[in-house]
Amino acid sequence: MSDVIPGAEPGPKAEGLSADTLPEAKLEEAVAHLARVRPGGLVALTAIPPDGGPTKTQTFGPGDEGAARQWLEDRTREGMNLYWTVNPTRGRIRSKAKKEDIENLDWIHVDIDPVDGADPAEARAAALTFLGDYKLQPTLTLDSGGGIQAFFRIEEPGLYIGCNLEVAEQAECYTRQLEAELAKMIAEDPELRALIRVDGTHDCCRLMRLPGTINRPNKKKRDAGREPRLASVVEYHPGRVYSLGDELTAAPPRNASPSAGQPTVQLEGDPPRLRDLDELPSAVTNRTRMLIVQGDDPDDPLRYNSRSEVTFAVCCELVRANCSNEQIALVLLDPDFGISAHTRAQKGALKYAERQIERARAEVEEPMLARLNADHAVIMSYGNACRVVSWQPSEVDPNRQEMVVQSFADFKNRYLNVRVQTGQTKEGNPVYSPAGKWWLEHPLRRQYRSVVFLPNEEVDDRFEYNLWRGLAVQPRAGEWPLLRELIEDVLAAGDRDAAKYLLNWAAYSVQHPERRAEVAIVLRGGKGTGKSTFGRLMSRIFGQHGTTIASSHTMTSNFNKPLHDCCLLFADEALARGESKAEGIIKSLITEPNIMIEPKGVDPFPSRNRLKVIIASNDEWVVSASADERRFAVFNVSPDKAFPPGSPETDERVQWWIKLNEEIDNGGLEAFLHDLMAMDLGNWHPRLDVPQTVALREQKIKTLKPMEEWLLDVIEAGIIPGQAPTGAELNVRSSNGRDRRDGLPGPQDTSERDRRDGCAGLYDLLRQSSPALRNVSDARLGAFLREWGFENYKHQQAGDYWRGWAFPPLADLRRRWRKAFGAWDFDEPEDGSEATWANAAPY
Incomplete structure (x- = not known):
C-alpha cells in the first residue's frame, strides 16, 4: 500500500525568501508527523537556538497533541530550531537524547547535504533523484530546509536496545552500512560528488529536523547568504518496511582497543611548519580548517567550554581525516594557527601534543573510551578522596549541569550491564569485560589531579579540571530601552544615583566573575513589582554559574557543593526574619574571602569566594543592617508597574511587561550584557560607593x-x-x-x-x-x-x-x-540654625 503525502517540493522559488522574512511554520504538519512516525509511543522533541545557547527538550505521547502543539508554538516564537528524536526513548526525557536513552531501533536514516559552494536547490533535486535510484526506497523523505533526509522503517518489532550502550553501538552498524554504500556511490559519480555528500549521522539517538518548522541558519550561514526555509515532508510510504539482516545489512563492528594500552605517540623535536592548510588531506573538513585558523568557533562561541576542549576536538577530526601524527603536531604547535595557543601555553608543549594525539587516536578507534571520557573523569583528590565525577542536568534547572561524585565501586556498578571487548581467546573468540572496570583501568581514561574554579584563567588541564564554563549569554550590540526603564524607574524608583549603582554593580559582576562583590543588592517591594526580574536576568547571564535559592534551608544545609562553581547567587524570598543562622551565612557569603565547600561523602575543602549576591523580598525587614552597614545596597522597588491579579491583557501595565519580556528574549539581554562589558569602571568597586538610600535607613531602623x-x-x-x-x-x-x-x-x-x-x-x-x-x-x-x-x-x-x-x-x-x-534626615530649623531641645527644664 502506498499512501503518498506530498510536501513542499524543493525548488528555486523556495530559495527566494528575503533575509528578514520568515516562512510561516506549519505546526499542524509537525504534529501529524509525530503521530506518523511514533503511533502510540513517546517522541522526544528538542529545540536548539541557531546561534548557540541552552537547549530545551520535552517528550510527548498519545493524548499530548495539544501540549505538543503549544510547546512547538512557544519554541517557534523564541526563534529556535526544532528537531525530533528518530528512535523511541524509554521514558520522558528532559534533555537531549543520549544512546543510553534509546529503547528500540525503529528507523535507520541518512542525511544528504549540499557540498560547500553548491547551489542548495540543485543539490536537493540531485539528492532526491539519487535516492530514487537506490535499491531500497525510503519509507519517509524529508526536505530539512538545508538538505534531504531519508528514513527506512524497520520491520516490527525492530531491534531492542534497552538503553544498553553496547547494544546501541552495535545497532548503529546498520546505519553506518547505509551511509557507507551511499557515500561510495556518490564518490564514484563526479557530477554527484560536486553537489552532495553524506553527513555522518549514524548514531541511534540522532535528532532530525522536524517537518513543518523553520530551518533557521546560524550567523555564519546567514552571512554566506543562507535564508530561513520551511522543513517539509517530501514523501511518505507506510508500506515500505525493511527487515534487518536481509534487506538492511550491518557494517562490521569497530575493533575494540585492548586495555593493556594504546601505541604511544612520540614526536622527534619540534616539527617544521606547514606552508598552508592545503598540505593536509582533502578529507579535513572546512569547519575543521576554520577551527585551526581561528582557535574557536566565532559563530558559536559557547559550543566549547574551554580552549583544551576545542583543541582536542580538532585532534579527533584530524585523526578521522587520516592525518599523520606529525601533521597533527604541526597544527597544534604552529603559532600562525589560533588552535596552537593552548598547546603552546603548556609546560612541555611537545609532550602535551603527543598526549593529545595519543588520546585522540584511542577515542576515535574506541567509541566506548570516547563516550566514557566525554561523560566522566577521575579526580585523584576531591575532598581527600579519589572519585569519579560525571555531569548531568540539574533537577531544578535542566539547563544547568551538576557534577555528580561517585566512588569507584558505585561507578563499576553503574556500568555493570555494559560490556566491552578487551581481547580474544586462543580460539579467536571475543573476551568481554564490564565497561566501568575496563575504563577505570584504561591508561587513557580522562583524569585530573584536582577540581578548581578559576574564571577567565587558563589552567594546566593535565592536572586540573576547571569548572568555569563562561557566561551563558553572548554579548551583542543592540537596544534595551525597556530593561533600562526597569532598572531606572522601577528598581531604583527614579533615583538616578541608585540606578547608576545598580548598573555599575552589574557591570562589575560580569567583568570580574573571578571576584566577590562584597556588597549584596537587596530589592524590597510588593508582589508583582518586578523585584525578582533583575536577579533572574543576571542568573541567565551567568548560566552554569548562576544559582537561585528560594528557601533559607538551602543555605543552612550541611552540604553546599553548588556554591563551588557559583558566581551569582540569587536569594528569591529565601531569607526569613529571625533565622540567625541563615543571616550569618549570607553575610559571610557576601564578604568572606573563602568558602568552605562541603560535598557529600568527602572531606570539606576551602575555595575562593567569587559570589555576587542579589536578595529579593516582600518583607519590610529583609536584612539586619548595622549602624555602619557596608554589605547591603538596599532599594525600595516602585509599585508603578505592578498590576492586580486578573488584570486584562489590555491593561497598559500588563502590556509593558509583555513588551519587556519580548525585548529580553529577542536580543535585549545580549545587548544589555554587551553594554555592561563595555562600561569603563576604572577602579570602581561596589563597597566604595554604597548608596545611603531611604530603604537602607529603614533596614537600619528595623535592626536597631x-x-x-x-x-x-x-x-x-x-x-x-x-x-x-x-x-x-x-x-x-x-x-x-x-x-x-x-x-x-x-x-x-x-x-x-x-x-x-x-x-x-x-x-x-x-x-x-x-x-x-x-x-x-x-x-x-x-x-x-x-x-x-x-x-x-x-x-x-x-x-x-x-x-x-x-x-x-x-x-x-x-x-x-x-x-x-550614615546619612539621616531629621527635622531641622528652617532658618539654617542648629537644632535645640524643645524643653530643657531642671527637676
Missing part, C-alpha cells in the same frame, strides 16, 4: 537595638524625656526613687507626684520603652548613655540630693548619630 530605638525616638522628637515643659537645663535624674544625703529613700508620695508631673527617671523611661530592657541593669543603661555623650549629674538643693544625667546638645547628638549610622 532597643536602647538605640529609644535614643532615635528622642533625637527625632527633639524633646528631653522626663522634663517639665519649660526650662533651660538639660538634666534628668536617673530614676524615680530620689536619694537623700542620709542614704534613705525619699517619701513615696513624692515619686508618685513626679510620675504624674511627667518627671519619670531616665532609667525607668528606657525600661518602659521595650520589654527587652525591663531587666537590664542600671550599669548597662548608664554605659550606653555615656557612649553617646551623656554626662553624670548630681542634684543638690535645699537638702534634696539625687543623681541624674545631663543631655548633650541636640545638634551634637544628631551629628553623633549620622557619624554612626
